Amino acid sequence: MRRLALTVIVFALATGGCSNLGLGQADCTSPDREVSAANILTIQAVPTARYTPCIRESRLGWDTVEWFAEDGRAGFKISRSITPFLTAVVTPACDITGATQVASGEPDIERFEDIESQTPEIGITIIPSSERALARSRVIVDQLDETEIDGRPVVFTIDEDAGDRVRARVNLAFLFDQYVWIMSELDAEEGKVELRGKNLIEPIRGLTPLEALDAIEDNVPDVFYKGKWYFVFDGGCITYEFNATGTLAETIAEDAEEVFGFYPARFVVEGARDEGLIIE
DSSP: OOBOSSOOEEEEOTTOSGGGSOTTSSBTTSOTTOOOHHHHHHHHHSTTOSEEEEESOOOTTOOEEEEEEETTEEEEEEEETTEEEEEEEEESOOOOTTOEEEOOSOTTOEEEEEEEEEOSSEEEEEEESSHHHHHHHHHHHHHTTTOEETTEEEEEEEOOOTTSOHHHHHHHHHHTTOEEEEEOHHHHHHTOEEEEOTTSSSOEEEEOHHHHHHHHHTTOOOOEEEEEEEEEETTEEEEEEEEEEHHHHHHHHHHHHHHEEEEEHHHHHHHHHHTTOOOO
16 A cells, blocks of 8 residues: 655654644634645545545544545544553545444435444443342342442343343343343342343342342453544545543443534635646
8 A cells, every 4th residue: 555755753742732733634613714734635545535634623632633634545543651542533434334324414425333442331231130120129229329330330121021031131131231130029028139141141139138239249351442433425425533541431422413513515625726746
């Protein structure tokens, strides 16, 4: 693959604000028809693309942006310390196989997502098997209101649909990455639950609610947000690839929605033309 000139530039973001990016190469707030060496190289890399990725502002923990342009792709890579956690790249096309279409908010852009994630919230579904167990479940939820595990909030849901088999109800909870507390009539009498989880080798029976919380704490998965967002438009596609863990992952989706944008390539072409430059 042919590399264009001025291929890699690294910009510190520790002080925040895209005014520190320089050259206007990734700044959504650049004036219309902004011309810079980086912008020109981006358009040269993917001349068919209507938009290029840009950043409105940085976030704490986003230490560096490494901008790049190659024949057929251009964009930037964001890192914390030296570990990349997000790459934004514009290409002539992208493979959206397996991705799910979602609303883009833009009339001329289609959006698709292929994401796996573990949110900070720890979900627990309680499945009671009798009216007595249902009443006991409600008491437990009231008693454990605002409970946290390692600073992560615990969210309880009581599954009152006794018409379905327990296995189906457990599988539904697992689908939403939740732990399950099953409470039988005897459990309700003894104040115990049976704990199940996708990452548990086997169910653990005869636990008090506090013991069940301790068992979850020993097995709770780390927070992560991984996968891709695709934005498809005439002549190109912008892909955001995420690989965020820990505290970064807790807000990365919301941050990306707020700070990333689409810079119209025609602004660069028109600006260059006004200055007597022809972009090919």
